[in-house]
Amino acid sequence: MFLTGTAILGLAASQVQGQSAPDPDAPPVSTAPDAAPQDDQLPTTTLKVNVNLVSLYFSVRDKHNGLVSTLTREDCTILEDKTPQTIKNWTAEADQPLTLGILLDTSGSQQNVLPLEQETGSAFLKRVLRSKDEAFLVSFDVDVDLLSDYTSSASQLSKAMNKAEINTAGGNGAGGAPGIGQGPVPTHGAPKGTLLYDAVYLAANDKMRSENGRKAMILLTDGGDQGSSKKLADAIEAAQKANAIVYVLLIADRGFYGGISFGYNGPAEMKRLAEQTGGRMIDVGNNGPKMEAAFKQIEDELRTQYVASYTPVNAKLDGTYRKLDIQCKGDGLKVQSRKGYYAIAPND
The missing domain is CATH 2.60.40 (Immunoglobulin-like)
Structure with missing residues (x-):
C-alpha cells in the first residue's frame, strides 16, 4: 500500500x-454461513x-x-x-442509477485543449446526470486531486471542472495526506509528469469499488503517463475489481509534441485500458465536434x-x-x- x-x-x-x-x-x-458447532439439539441437516x-x-x-x-x-x-x-x-x-467518475488530465500537454474539455464535459454532465445518478470529478497531473466528491448536481460538477487549472510544478494548492482529495500522490524524486495510472487506480479503488450498479470512468487525456507509482496493469486490475467501465477520450494537442512521438504510446495503452474494462477509446484529437459526438456515443451506450x-x-x-x-x-x-x-x- x-x-x-x-x-x-x-x-x-x-x-x-x-x-x-x-x-x-x-x-x-x-x-x-460458517459451520455451526456440534450440538445434539441441532438438526442433522445443514442448509x-x-x-x-x-x-x-x-x-x-x-x-x-x-x-x-x-x-x-x-x-x-x-x-x-x-x-x-x-x-x-x-x-x-x-434507467438503473449510474455512477460516474470524470478524470481530467491537467498536465502541461493539455494546456491548449483544457477549455474544450471543460466545455464539452460540462455539457455532457448536464445531459446525462439524473436525480438518481451521481458523479465525482478528479484532476491529475503531478498530483491527483478530488475536485468534486459524489453529487447528482451537474452545475456543481461544472463549476468544479471550470476551476481546474494546468499544473506542471507540483504546487497548485494541494495539501494534506496523499490520496484522492488529500493532496499529491507521492512520486520518486522531483515532482514531474502525469499520474494517469495512479488516478485510475485511486478512482477505482477508493471511490468506485464500494458503489453498486452501473459504474463508469471517463478519462479526458492524451494518454501519456509519467511518474505514476502504479502501472497500466494495476490500473486495469483496479477498474476490473470495481466492475467499472473505462472510457477514454483521447484528446491530444499534436502541436505540443512537435510532431514527434518520442516514445509516446498513449493511444495503444489507453485502448487496452478501455477494452479490458468493457469501454472504448475514442480519438477526438483537439476537435470540438468530434469530442461532442464522442460524449454522445458514451451517453447512448450507458443508457443501452x-x-x-x-x-x-x-x-x-x-x-x-x-x-x-x-x-x-x-x-x-x-x-x-x-x-x-x-x-x-x-x-x-
Whole structure:
C-alpha cells in the first residue's frame, strides 16, 4: 500500500461491505454461513445458501455499428475461461442509477485543449446526470486531486471542472495526506509528469469499488503517463475489481509534441485500458465536434446496456483472474464487455 489515504478508505470500504447486503455487481463472494458447532439439539441437516454472482454490464452493436437493445438471454452465451455459464438474471438496463467518475488530465500537454474539455464535459454532465445518478470529478497531473466528491448536481460538477487549472510544478494548492482529495500522490524524486495510472487506480479503488450498479470512468487525456507509482496493469486490475467501465477520450494537442512521438504510446495503452474494462477509446484529437459526438456515443451506450448475472461453475474464491467472453447470435453482432474479473475471497 503506497498511500496513507488509501489505507483509511480501504478499511472503511471493508467495514461497509461487512455490514450491508452483498453487491451483485462485485466479483463473486461467498455468503454461505460458517459451520455451526456440534450440538445434539441441532438438526442433522445443514442448509447452505449459495448466492455467488458475477454480473456483467455490456452493450451490443450490429454490423452497421448501431446499438442493439432487443436481445434476450436466449440470444447470448457467457463463457468463463471457455466454460459456458448458466445465465440466472437478464435485464436490458436503461434507467438503473449510474455512477460516474470524470478524470481530467491537467498536465502541461493539455494546456491548449483544457477549455474544450471543460466545455464539452460540462455539457455532457448536464445531459446525462439524473436525480438518481451521481458523479465525482478528479484532476491529475503531478498530483491527483478530488475536485468534486459524489453529487447528482451537474452545475456543481461544472463549476468544479471550470476551476481546474494546468499544473506542471507540483504546487497548485494541494495539501494534506496523499490520496484522492488529500493532496499529491507521492512520486520518486522531483515532482514531474502525469499520474494517469495512479488516478485510475485511486478512482477505482477508493471511490468506485464500494458503489453498486452501473459504474463508469471517463478519462479526458492524451494518454501519456509519467511518474505514476502504479502501472497500466494495476490500473486495469483496479477498474476490473470495481466492475467499472473505462472510457477514454483521447484528446491530444499534436502541436505540443512537435510532431514527434518520442516514445509516446498513449493511444495503444489507453485502448487496452478501455477494452479490458468493457469501454472504448475514442480519438477526438483537439476537435470540438468530434469530442461532442464522442460524449454522445458514451451517453447512448450507458443508457443501452444489458446486465447478465450468473453463478460461476468454478466456485473457488481464490483471487485468480477469470477470462470472460460473451457471444450473441445475430449477423455481425459485436459485444462490448469487460474481458475478465478476479474471484476475490470475502474481505479481500
